[in-house]
Amino acid sequence: MIELSGQIERITYTNEENGYTVARVAIEGSGETATVVGFLHEPAPGTTLRMRGEWTVHPKFGQQFKLEEYETVTPKTASTIERYLSAGAVKGIGPATARLIVRKFGADSLEVMDRDIGRLREISGIGRKRLAQIKQSWESQKAVREVMLFLQGNGVSPAYAAKVYRRYGAASVAVVKKNPYRLANDIQGIGFATADHIAGALGYPRDGEQRAEAGLLYTLERCVDEGHVFLPADELVIRGVELLEIDENVLRRVLSNLEKRGRIVIDRSSPGRVGERVPKPPTEGGTPIYPLRLYECEVRVAQRLRSLSVEPLQRQLDQPAGALLSGRLGDEQQRAVKAAFEHGVTVITGGPGTGKTTVIDALVRGFSLGGLGVLLAAPTGRAAKRMTEATGREAKTIHRLLEVGPGGGFKRTRENPLDADVLIVDEISMVDVLLMAALLDALPARARLVMVGDADQLPSVGPGNILADVIAAGSIPVARLTQVYRQEQDSRIVSGAYDIIHGRLPQFSADEEGDFYFIEQSEPDRVVGLIATLVRERIPARFGLDPVEEVQVLTPMNRGATGTSHLNETLQQVLNPSTAVLEQGARSFRPGDKVMQTRNNYDLDVFNGDIGRVTRVDSEASELVVSFDTGEVAYGAESLEELTLAYAITVHKSQGSEFPAVVLPLLTQHYMLLQRNLLYTAVTRGKRLVVIVGSRKALSMAIGNDRTQERNTALAPRLR
Numbered sequence: 001m002i003e004l005s006g007q008i009e010r011i012t013y014t015n016e017e018n019g020y021t022v023a024r025v026a027i028e029g030s031g032e033t034a035t036v037v038g039f040l041h042e043p044a045p046g047t048t049l050r051m052r053g054e055w056t057v058h059p060k061f062g063q064q065f066k067l068e069e070y071e072t073v074t075p076k077t078a079s080t081i082e083r084y085l086s087a088g089a090v091k092g093i094g095p096a097t098a099r100l101i102v103r104k105f106g107a108d109s110l111e112v113m114d115r116d117i118g119r120l121r122e123i124s125g126i127g128r129k130r131l132a133q134i135k136q137s138w139e140s141q142k143a144v145r146e147v148m149l150f151l152q153g154n155g156v157s158p159a160y161a162a163k164v165y166r167r168y169g170a171a172s173v174a175v176v177k178k179n180p181y182r183l184a185n186d187i188q189g190i191g192f193a194t195a196d197h198i199a200g201a202l203g204y205p206r207d208g209e210q211r212a213e214a215g216l217l218y219t220l221e222r223c224v225d226e227g228h229v230f231l232p233a234d235e236l237v238i239r240g241v242e243l244l245e246i247d248e249n250v251l252r253r254v255l256s257n258l259e260k261r262g263r264i265v266i267d268r269s270s271p272g273r274v275g276e277r278v279p280k281p282p283t284e285g286g287t288p289i290y291p292l293r294l295y296e297c298e299v300r301v302a303q304r305l306r307s308l309s310v311e312p313l314q315r316q317l318d319q320p321a322g323a324l325l326s327g328r329l330g331d332e333q334q335r336a337v338k339a340a341f342e343h344g345v346t347v348i349t350g351g352p353g354t355g356k357t358t359v360i361d362a363l364v365r366g367f368s369l370g371g372l373g374v375l376l377a378a379p380t381g382r383a384a385k386r387m388t389e390a391t392g393r394e395a396k397t398i399h400r401l402l403e404v405g406p407g408g409g410f411k412r413t414r415e416n417p418l419d420a421d422v423l424i425v426d427e428i429s430m431v432d433v434l435l436m437a438a439l440l441d442a443l444p445a446r447a448r449l450v451m452v453g454d455a456d457q458l459p460s461v462g463p464g465n466i467l468a469d470v471i472a473a474g475s476i477p478v479a480r481l482t483q484v485y486r487q488e489q490d491s492r493i494v495s496g497a498y499d500i501i502h503g504r505l506p507q508f509s510a511d512e513e514g515d516f517y518f519i520e521q522s523e524p525d526r527v528v529g530l531i532a533t534l535v536r537e538r539i540p541a542r543f544g545l546d547p548v549e550e551v552q553v554l555t556p557m558n559r560g561a562t563g564t565s566h567l568n569e570t571l572q573q574v575l576n577p578s579t580a581v582l583e584q585g586a587r588s589f590r591p592g593d594k595v596m597q598t599r600n601n602y603d604l605d606v607f608n609g610d611i612g613r614v615t616r617v618d619s620e621a622s623e624l625v626v627s628f629d630t631g632e633v634a635y636g637a638e639s640l641e642e643l644t645l646a647y648a649i650t651v652h653k654s655q656g657s658e659f660p661a662v663v664l665p666l667l668t669q670h671y672m673l674l675q676r677n678l679l680y681t682a683v684t685r686g687k688r689l690v691v692i693v694g695s696r697k698a699l700s701m702a703i704g705n706d707r708t709q710e711r712n713t714a715l716a717p718r719l720r
Contacts, residue, residue, distance in 0.1 A: 005049065078107050146173065151165075229712060382629070384396055384397050398431070414442070551661045552663070659685055
């Protein structure tokens with residue numbers, strides 16, 4: 001990296017939340033000024049910086065110095081000290097007072113303030129009250145400088161150093177020295193590796209119990225990313241040994257300590273593991289170990305589902321809509337409606353074209369005729385919107401139904417339940433155990449719950465496997481829809497999806513009137529080129545679809561030539577070659593870009609998987625505005641890391657959404673993810689058109705692989 005020193009002349013922009021700053025800096029020894037961009041804590045004109053970074057060229061604003069690391073340097077000359085104090089960095093000192101201080105003490109002014117700040121009483125206009133204000137501000141600045149120097153000296157970037165200081169304040173150094181591993185849990189973006197590096201620099205032993213505890217907790221939390229609710233003890237220890245490279249006996253001893261302190265739950269009475277639809281007893285040494293919150297959620301879900309199943313219903317229904325519905329529902333659909341009328345909890349499951357939406361509409365009408373209040377919900381905004389369109393009744397995302405409060409908690413709880421006699425939840429396979437627990441907590445004790453979904457789709461991105469586990473338990477009524485209706489029978493997409501889920505190669509369309517195509521190509525670069533041409537030219541020309549709004553590229557992976565990262569870069573260039581660019585790390589955003597929110601942000605009221613379009617970009621301020629279905633959302637520099645381009649998204653992220661057209665690359669390079677239910681999920685996202693571009697071998701591999709990744713859950717045996 002390049003090293004420069006200079007004094008801030010002017011602050012063009014700063015984000016008070018995270019310190020992202022654009023400043024003009026007089027570069028020492030050059031006689032020139034430069035634009036410096038990066039994360040600075042409370043930047044002020046007059047501040048002298050020693051900077052490390054690199055020169056970049058912004059397409060609109062030209063040459064800039066991109067700051068990676070910095071430290072503040074005490075001004076040395078009388079003129080630089082006066083400029084520093086005049087800028088208002090120290091409360092109680094303005095330009096006139098700064099001039100008097102420097103006139104009195106010269107180049108020793110700051111040393112006097114450090115050593116004997118009381119001498120400022122010698123300056124006209126500084127009394128006791130004002131001196132106290134100056135002293136407090138000056139000491140606070142010294143603390144901030146010490147914290148920032150300590151953190152950056154131990155490998156924490158300025159952006160994260162600012163976050164650490166906002167979290168712990170003046171106690172930051174003490175907190176980090178006492179337990180650097182807290183950073184991995186408390187600060188978004190600082191992982192275990194960074195925290196471990198800091199701990200090593202501070203002299204923490206590699207085989208110490210504090211490091212072992214942090215590593216095991218980190219490993220257990222990572223199991224959430226894989227969809228597990230717990231890890232068997234042996235597997236947790238093995239993973240811990242691989243991560244920490246220490247003796248397993250240390251880890252087993254630490255597990256006992258973590259249990260005693262209530263950080264984990266070792267469920268010795270667990271009813272077993274469920275991962276293959278059939279419960280298995282714990283193997284030797286395989287006692288389930290849960291993060292505390294996941295254990296509590298799984299137990300609550302089981303308890304609430306059992307309770308709802310046996311509680312007296314708010315009102316019995318004698319099929320009030322039977323006559324109305326009998327002429328428009330098939331036999332399976334009528335049985336599904338009847339089950340929902342008669343039971344406290346019901347599952348309705350079926351593949352594409354089997355009329356799940358028709359059943360939801362019939363249930364809404366039937367329950368309403370019976371005088372019951374009905375609420376509709378789905379995990380995603382798009383799925384909720386489809387429910388609204390199908391029923392004419394408002395449907396909400398689960399997060400909005402539960403009314404997110406300050407800090408991300410829900411306002412709707414057991415103490416403040418939903419006002420509903422019936423709750424119908426669509427796309428239930430997407431709901432993880434955490435959200436399911438919150439939803440069930442908010443449901444009145446004598447309400448009905450109807451869960452609708454496709455059991456053959458991928459499970460939730462988050463931990464648990466709610467739909468599959470509830471069906472496997474066998475203790476809750478399940479209505480299966482298998483009949484494909486006439487309007488869907490002519491669709492190659494629908495028939496192809498059923499071929500795939502039953503292990504058969506699908507029949508693809510062979511003429512221009514079809515809706516399900518396969519284009520054979522095994523070279524990754526050519527696949528990318530074909531996809532770009534399909535999305536930009538061929539699909540819009542033949543089907544009249546908008547290439548950004550109505551065509552969605554799905555892919556099994558994030559990395560590689562046909563992963564989301566490379567595909568998004570390519571598609572952005574061909575679909576939205578705008579010159580107004582906002583750079584965020586390796587990504588860039590432009591007006592008109594399709595983007596996706598990648599984590600729940602309760603402050604902005606946007607959630608993981610929400611897709612929108614960029615409407616405005618302010619490159620200099622590092623801000624942009626995104627239009628979602630629910631309205632416009634302004635993103636500052638601190639929240640841009642939560643956005644990603646969405647011209648191409650993973651199949652997992654597409655769950656709960658439907659698109660007019662889907663394009664899917666499928667190559668043998670994806671072998672780790674070539675699974676039947678993944679391919680099935682991708683194909684069933686397309687409504688009017690699905691195009692697979694790839695190799696026949698990869699297609700056969702995916703269809704032939706019906707082994708889904710086993711998830712460690714115990715919900716099914718708990719329900720039994």
